[in-house]
Amino acid sequence: MNADHADPTDPADRTLSDRVRAAVDTVDAPDVVFAYSRHGRRTITTGGTGTAPETPRAELRYEIGSASKTLTMLLLADLAARRHVRLTDPADAWLFPPPATSLGVPSGTRRARRVQSSRPPHPGPVTLLHLATHTAGLPRLPRDFYRQAVPRWRSNPYAGYSRDRLLAAYARTRPRHAPGRRWRYSNFGAALLGPVLGAATGTPYARLLPHRLFGPLGMTSAGVLPLGPGTDAVGHARDGVTAVPPFDTGEGFLPAGAVRATPADLLSYLEAHLRPHAGPHADRLRTALLAVQRPLLDRGIRHRHTHTLAWVRHPSPYGPLYFHSGATTGQEAFLAFQPDTGRALVALATRRYSARTTLTQAAYGLLTELP
Structure with missing residues (x-):
């Protein structure tokens, strides 16, 4: 386990670490990372069924697939707030x-x-x-x-x-x-x-993200193209063994699934939603971060699924939970935050999404069950 800001001598932090570790161990994938934050205190836990890569799993960049759309929609909200659109x-x-x-x-x-x-x-x-x-x-x-x-x-x-x-x-x-x-x-x-x-x-979309979002949000390693060997996580096919090439969205689908980022980058992104009025992003993105959390439409049985501009919102015992999942041909991601508790969670795995996956179930459960 790699921990950042968590206190191993604090019983509450030890209990949390044990819960996160248990969730990681339920995910059958070569590489698994759960990055958890509560009021800025972070715990990053790694595991997996595969041999640990040379670069620590917590430091690799992961493909987040359709969760990239949340950044596209945040960019849209920012340009709307500035009256570009x-x-x-x-x-x-x-x-x-x-x-x-x-x-x-x-x-x-x-x-x-x-x-x-x-x-x-x-x-x-x-x-x-x-x-x-x-x-x-x-x-x-x-x-x-x-x-x-x-x-x-x-x-x-x-x-x-x-x-x-x-x-x-x-x-x-x-x-x-x-x-x-x-x-x-x-x-x-x-x-x-x-x-x-x-x-x-x-400005082309691929250049807009680093300038308008990655920089202000402190996402120092995020990008939309591979940075080279030893930096990006290697995706795997459904067998959990066969490596697949880095995901390529093509120029046409960049906004729908091209972002790659480290767990720490993604926690910084989610923490900005929890504290839109504070931090280096506040002056630049406060209005947009608030805008993407406003409910816009409901769907599903009993209107369970509430959608904002960027996120799906579900009720939970501890307040609304905002989340978005994503998958590429070799990796899977789940991003979520809960404003009422100050909690955020990034869950990542190097295996293609399937109906039998446990990543989303384990990650969702942490934020809906932990007090």
């Missing part, structure tokens, strides 16, 4: 603006006219809020995605899917229902926010 802006206004389309082709050219004229009529404008909350009526993935993805489904199905291809697919897609009427999880919709935010700032 409005959540009610039609997505088309940013993705296909005159006199040039975001494909980089002047609107008067034959190619641009063909793209725009082939676009089916929408039943209503798709807004940035619809894209962020999975209510745009878009499918999970573009129709043309599967043809190129199937041959490498178990390695890197997203690799090679470009930004231009994403926009062309959106230009051909008609929402399946009126935007705002129904929740339907969509990597497609979340990915479209990358070109939107890039157009609003004149």
Whole structure:
């Protein structure tokens, strides 16, 4: 176990460490990390069924998959707070603006006219809020995605899917229902926010994250590309033995799942949500950190699932619990925080998500059962 700020002589801290250790031991994966924080006091516990890597597990960067969307939505909230965009802006206004389309082709050219004229009529404008909350009526993935993805489904199905291809697919897609009427999880919709935010700032999405989020949040090792051998955790297939290559979202899907970060980076990220008014991030991100915690819609049986701009919110005996999970072809992540108790938890594993996984169950249980 690696501990930061925890006091091994304190009975309460020892009990907590034992509970976290027990949770780690239930996860059947080569590498497992649980990073827990309460009011800034951290306990980072590592384990796994595989041989410990040369670089300590707590210091590796992990792929967080769809949990990357929470950073994309925080970035959206920040740009909205600074009036670069409005959540009610039609997505088309940013993705296909005159006199040039975001494909980089002047609107008067034959190619641009063909793209725009082939676009089916929408039943209503798709807004940035619809894209962020999975209510745009878009499918999970573009129709043309599967043809190129199937041959490498178990390695890197997203690799090679470009930004231009994403926009062309959106230009051909008609929402399946009126935007705002129904929740339907969509990597497609979340990915479209990358070109939107890039157009609003004149800066590509991959450069926006380090400048506007990683720096202010103190995420010193986070990134969207591998940094080289010995830095990133190695993912594994479902057998828990076979190593898989680093996950590649392709340029088109960066906003939906490209972030890699250390456990300490991710704790800093969650702790900022717990204390939006304090710390080096406060002046820069306070408004956005509060905005992404506001409830926006309910769904599910008895409306159990409450969604904010970035998070899923569940009730618990100790106050609302905000969380988001994510998975790549070789790794899994679960991020959660509980404002009423000042607690945050990062759970990471180097194994592909499956219906039998225990990572999310163990992590969720810690925050809902611990007093």
